[in-house]
Amino acid sequence: MSTLLLGTDAQPVRDLARALGAELVVVPDVDGAPGHDGTDWAWADALEAWRTEAAAGPATGAVVVAAWTGDLGAPTPLDDLDLGGWVARHEVAFGRWFAALGVAAARCGDHGAIVAVVDKAAPLDCAGRAAETGVADAVEALARSLARSEGPRGVRVNTVTTPVRLTSPPVVLPAPPLATFPGTIAVEVAGAVRTLLGRDAVGITATTVHADSGRTGH
Amino acid sequence: MSRVVLVTGATGGVGRGIALACGEAGWTVWIAARREAEGTAVADEVTALGGQGRFVRCEAGEPASVQEAVATVVATDGALHGAVHNATSGLSPRPGSVADTTLADLRDHVAVSVRGTYLLARESLPHLEAVGGALLVLTSEAGFEGKARLPAYAAVKAAQRGLVRALAREWGPKGVRVNALAPLAATPAVDEAFRRDPAMSERVLGRSPMGRLGDAATEIGPVARFLLGPDAAFLTGSTLLADGGSCSIS
Numbered sequence: 001m002s003t004l005l006l007g008t009d010a011q012p013v014r015d016l017a018r019a020l021g022a023e024l025v026v027v028p029d030v031d032g033a034p035g036h037d038g039t040d041w042a043w044a045d046a047l048e049a050w051r052t053e054a055a056a057g058p059a060t061g062a063v064v065v066a067a068w069t070g071d072l073g074a075p076t077p078l079d080d081l082d083l084g085g086w087v088a089r090h091e092v093a094f095g096r097w098f099a100a101l102g103v104a105a106a107r108c109g110d111h112g113a114i115v116a117v118v119d120k121a122a123p124l125d126c127a128g129r130a131a132e133t134g135v136a137d138a139v140e141a142l143a144r145s146l147a148r149s150e151g152p153r154g155v156r157v158n159t160v161t162t163p164v165r166l167t168s169p170p171v172v173l174p175a176p177p178l179a180t181f182p183g184t185i186a187v188e189v190a191g192a193v194r195t196l197l198g199r200d201a202v203g204i205t206a207t208t209v210h211a212d213s214g215r216t217g218h
Numbered sequence: 219m220s221r222v223v224l225v226t227g228a229t230g231g232v233g234r235g236i237a238l239a240c241g242e243a244g245w246t247v248w249i250a251a252r253r254e255a256e257g258t259a260v261a262d263e264v265t266a267l268g269g270q271g272r273f274v275r276c277e278a279g280e281p282a283s284v285q286e287a288v289a290t291v292v293a294t295d296g297a298l299h300g301a302v303h304n305a306t307s308g309l310s311p312r313p314g315s316v317a318d319t320t321l322a323d324l325r326d327h328v329a330v331s332v333r334g335t336y337l338l339a340r341e342s343l344p345h346l347e348a349v350g351g352a353l354l355v356l357t358s359e360a361g362f363e364g365k366a367r368l369p370a371y372a373a374v375k376a377a378q379r380g381l382v383r384a385l386a387r388e389w390g391p392k393g394v395r396v397n398a399l400a401p402l403a404a405t406p407a408v409d410e411a412f413r414r415d416p417a418m419s420e421r422v423l424g425r426s427p428m429g430r431l432g433d434a435a436t437e438i439g440p441v442a443r444f445l446l447g448p449d450a451a452f453l454t455g456s457t458l459l460a461d462g463g464s465c466s467i468s
Contacts, residue, residue, distance in 0.1 A: 044321040055317070077388050078336065078381075079343050083281060086336050091328055094377065098324055098370070102316045123383055123455075130384035134332060134377035137361070141376030142316070144364025149315055206364065 239439025
């Protein structure tokens with residue numbers, strides 16, 4: 001089964017593609033567009049054009065989406081995050097996810113599987129990450145929406161969350177159950193993705209797996 | 219104790235229900251909305267119930283408008299105990315798949331629901347901190363479970379839940395509580411969604427143990443009032459479902 005990975009041109013995304021043996025299709029990094037602060041969504045035009053073009057590509061049986069922001073920035077309380085920062089960290093990021101998941105639905109063949117891999121801090125660790133937490137929850141809901149709309153043609157859609165890129169010491173106590181926290185892209189994240197793409201997960205859809213060493217706790 | 223609360227998008231539906239419930243408790247309720255005639259009418263209803271109803275023009279996704287609305291409340295009444303973000307995009311009830319939803323449409327959903335939450339939160343924080351107040355965000359069961367035909371709406375409602383979780387962590391030390399409420403109520407927006415997608419009514423009501431939609435004023439509004447008031451003093455970071463047991467995910 002060939003795996004397509006829709007992701008930004010960031011090193012962690014390339015690491016994930018390598019671990020999965022997936023072909024990377026690059027989602028445009030629109031947040032680097034010069035000359036505006038992004039509040040007017042002018043950047044969305046490039047994403048829309050990419051969505052139209054990428055959706056027309058050939059179908060495949062397994063699609064992974066990792067539309068990750070290249071630089072997540074330091075944890076920032078919401079009251080210290082100005083509108084430009086908010087737009088960059090939440091709105092542009094979510095717009096990119098929306099476009100990429102739309103392409104995933106278009107490119108995934110009947111009876112295939114889609115896995116969205118999203119940065120997410122566990123509830124204990126989400127202070128300063130309101131923008132990213134909002135994106136992650138939105139992606140989970142979007143994946144569940146796609147699980148419902150694509151389910152009738154046998155397509156499964158699930159989400160894997162990872163705190164790998166969001167975690168910086170010290171972490172709030174208590175310590176995570178596994179000492180491997182926050183895990184790695186190549187092992188914990190890729191392992192969860194492979195499981196959800198595989199035949200053993202044939203009855204699993206609209207589910208979120210937190211590949212976070214037990215940090216989320218449910 | 220009398221409280222001063224601001225409710226966005228309160229010209230009808232759940233927002234109006236929250237306003238009326240708070241008015242019944244004798245609170246001062248600001249109807250923050252775009253449509254002055256409808257907003258003033260709801261403010262008059264609040265006053266008739268024993269509260270003090272007021273209208274302030276507010277475009278939930280516009281920074282200057284939200285800033286001015288909050289400033290008007292504080293300048294007039296001297297405090298803000300509760301800020302409620304209820305406004306949603308006018309596109310909310312319009313069904314369509316992810317492929318049918320343009321990024322221009324998505325922008326409208328995001329601007330009103332999520333950017334609106336961000337703006338109201340930031341503008342309200344110093345005033346809520348001054349009195350140990352509360353932020354309340356209206357989300358939806360769609361934000362838990364997704365919707366095949368309302369994916370953008372479901373996504374922004376989920377994003378709001380994420381914001382609430384993070385803000386509760388950030389604002390707890392400041393003494394400000396942050397919660398979300400996910401109602402399932404009879405509203406003009408739900409009526410419109412049912413009209414646009416006739417099978418939706420059967421899907422929604424068929425799975426509800428109570429078999430009906432809630433009443434915005436008598437069954438949803440009081441829950442919001444609870445979350446804003448002193449009885450919820452130790453409750454933060456939660457999303458409370460007031461949906462008659464409908465949602466399949468808790």
